[in-house]
Amino acid sequence: MNQLIRVNLNDGSIIKEKMENEYLRKGGRALTSAIINGEVEPQCDPLGEDNKLIFAAGLLTGTGVSSSARLSAGAKSPLTGGIKESNSGGIFSQIMVRSGIRALVFEGLPAEETLKVLVIDGNELALEDASYLENKSVFETFQSLKEKYGEKAGIVCIGQAGERKLPAAAILSVDPFGHARAMARGGLGAVMGAKRIKAIVARDNRDVQVEPANAAKLKELRKKFNQMVLEDPRLESRKQYGTAAIMKAMNSLGAMPTRSFRQGSFEHIDNISGEKLHDTIVERKGKGKVSAPCMVGCLISCGNVYPDTRGEAIVSTLQYETIVLLGSNLGMDNLDDIALLNKLCNDYGLDTIETGCVLGILMDVGMIEYGDVEKCVEILKEVASGTPLGRIVGSGAAVTARVFGTIRVPVGRNQGLPAYDPRALKGNGVTYITSPMGGDHTAGNAFGARDKVDPLGKENQVELSKGLQVDCAIVDLLGICLFARTPVAADMGLVADLINNLLGLELNKESIYDLARETLRLEEEFNRKAGLTERRLPEFFYKEKLPPHNTVFDVPQEEIDNLQLG
Amino acid sequence: MIISVTINRGVQVQEKAINKERKLEEFEFSGSLISELIDILDLNSENLGLIIVNGRSVIDPAATIIKQDDYIEFYPLLMGG
Numbered sequence: 001m002n003q004l005i006r007v008n009l010n011d012g013s014i015i016k017e018k019m020e021n022e023y024l025r026k027g028g029r030a031l032t033s034a035i036i037n038g039e040v041e042p043q044c045d046p047l048g049e050d051n052k053l054i055f056a057a058g059l060l061t062g063t064g065v066s067s068s069a070r071l072s073a074g075a076k077s078p079l080t081g082g083i084k085e086s087n088s089g090g091i092f093s094q095i096m097v098r099s100g101i102r103a104l105v106f107e108g109l110p111a112e113e114t115l116k117v118l119v120i121d122g123n124e125l126a127l128e129d130a131s132y133l134e135n136k137s138v139f140e141t142f143q144s145l146k147e148k149y150g151e152k153a154g155i156v157c158i159g160q161a162g163e164r165k166l167p168a169a170a171i172l173s174v175d176p177f178g179h180a181r182a183m184a185r186g187g188l189g190a191v192m193g194a195k196r197i198k199a200i201v202a203r204d205n206r207d208v209q210v211e212p213a214n215a216a217k218l219k220e221l222r223k224k225f226n227q228m229v230l231e232d233p234r235l236e237s238r239k240q241y242g243t244a245a246i247m248k249a250m251n252s253l254g255a256m257p258t259r260s261f262r263q264g265s266f267e268h269i270d271n272i273s274g275e276k277l278h279d280t281i282v283e284r285k286g287k288g289k290v291s292a293p294c295m296v297g298c299l300i301s302c303g304n305v306y307p308d309t310r311g312e313a314i315v316s317t318l319q320y321e322t323i324v325l326l327g328s329n330l331g332m333d334n335l336d337d338i339a340l341l342n343k344l345c346n347d348y349g350l351d352t353i354e355t356g357c358v359l360g361i362l363m364d365v366g367m368i369e370y371g372d373v374e375k376c377v378e379i380l381k382e383v384a385s386g387t388p389l390g391r392i393v394g395s396g397a398a399v400t401a402r403v404f405g406t407i408r409v410p411v412g413r414n415q416g417l418p419a420y421d422p423r424a425l426k427g428n429g430v431t432y433i434t435s436p437m438g439g440d441h442t443a444g445n446a447f448g449a450r451d452k453v454d455p456l457g458k459e460n461q462v463e464l465s466k467g468l469q470v471d472c473a474i475v476d477l478l479g480i481c482l483f484a485r486t487p488v489a490a491d492m493g494l495v496a497d498l499i500n501n502l503l504g505l506e507l508n509k510e511s512i513y514d515l516a517r518e519t520l521r522l523e524e525e526f527n528r529k530a531g532l533t534e535r536r537l538p539e540f541f542y543k544e545k546l547p548p549h550n551t552v553f554d555v556p557q558e559e560i561d562n563l564q565l566g
Numbered sequence: 567m568i569i570s571v572t573i574n575r576g577v578q579v580q581e582k583a584i585n586k587e588r589k590l591e592e593f594e595f596s597g598s599l600i601s602e603l604i605d606i607l608d609l610n611s612e613n614l615g616l617i618i619v620n621g622r623s624v625i626d627p628a629a630t631i632i633k634q635d636d637y638i639e640f641y642p643l644l645m646g647g
Binding site for chain 2: 233234236237238240243245246248249252253254265275320420441445447448450451452453454455456482483548549
């Protein structure tokens, strides 16, 4: 039986609900957004009693196809004030689904501030005291919970930033090698902190295992899907360089945020490129690794473990968004420095994108020198210890810019922008201000269409973004990695068959597209009721020319205003 | 005409992916289109993901005219994360 679990934090009760067809046919982002739209008061305080925090497996999770175990978290965001979904790899989702649970819904607020951990052990669920984890970092929490619940336990937790309910707080999930993967965006870690849930643990209990509707057929379809993943011509590049493969290209296109979005390319690109990352890992050996999977059974393995000069692991995975936002955006020309900042963000439970935007603002206003890694480390430690400056930084880019009196704030719908400047990749600019998710590259990244639509032109950007937003919603509801979207796009009928033979549904190709469009429509509806309707970037993107192309964001506002997603 | 060309790692030259970037800093080119340059360099166009001329993305290699001193970069198939 596939179940949805409701954890009521007002009274500590845990209710198991059989997943009915309406929720069962939804997964990942489609499910989190349907529950939020249907059950959460849009005007509620994101950190208050009426918000709900949902974790949902994607529709493909449990099929065993490559790259299909991403876990979605969803809630009303304390950062954007709108609906939010963020997802990551890790081992939690596969274990949860094996136990027959496809979603967890945390409701209400506890009367006491004491931290709790929800423990899933086969059919048994319990809210346990977690006061011993108070003020513990993410890696301390992983270690402590593994000692208590087993090395193979799936763990989702928050760090100090989440405990302090800071809007830049992420939720971290343990991967197969004990590293952290982040459901980073939108401040969902703060919602978890407000509900006083420090962690969720799924024990690797094999006594309870939900059988697929048709195991033999599922095996046959899985083989076909995985073969398509292996035959994708991009596979080798992803294995060797991961998401950082695009760094030099983005730099050449002049769309790579540099020195707090003042430039679109970085003169030290060769020191921080994907190739440099790869070669450094290979040269240093030790615990360093290229091609590391973030979930069991992933054939792509785009992750890496970045080592120090002695071969000891600093962080996993160092990837494009982080290298740019904590690198070129801060004038950092050294991968070791970037890796250190990435590690601290993971450990304190901070979104590296939001944090990179914030540190860039502090450099832009002259509070820190560009490239000053020691000062950045000090400030991140202040977030963990909760000083007033640390709390400002942890509140995200928009708040920090307001506090320091600058209008140069790189946000979309109040969320720090990812590593694609909207003045030189204009399709992404459209996504940042029209997506219900706000400034989020995973909601519709136009980089993949640079050979179809001129990234610097203003024509066709709105239509491009619209199509990409539907495609990304599909990926998010399936629980599959963006890097595995090629076979998904090539054969949606196969995807529907996989889901049907797992869950006993009768989906077809069209119904998956319909579900993505319905999800976007529900998300827009929620945001409208919540008052999140503005579709404008901050003013400087329209006025300040971005070198080297000296372009501004100039996609016609009327086209943007007329865009209907659902 | 003289142009500069960079062929990045992963691009297939003579159907084999190169594992070291190749820079051709003063390359003499007698043709006029990007598509001709691809043929002359013996690049596998199926494997090319991105072509950049002076920082601008090429939409149609068969319609893009090369000029003296242009800087042209070839990248393999890439996907944003």
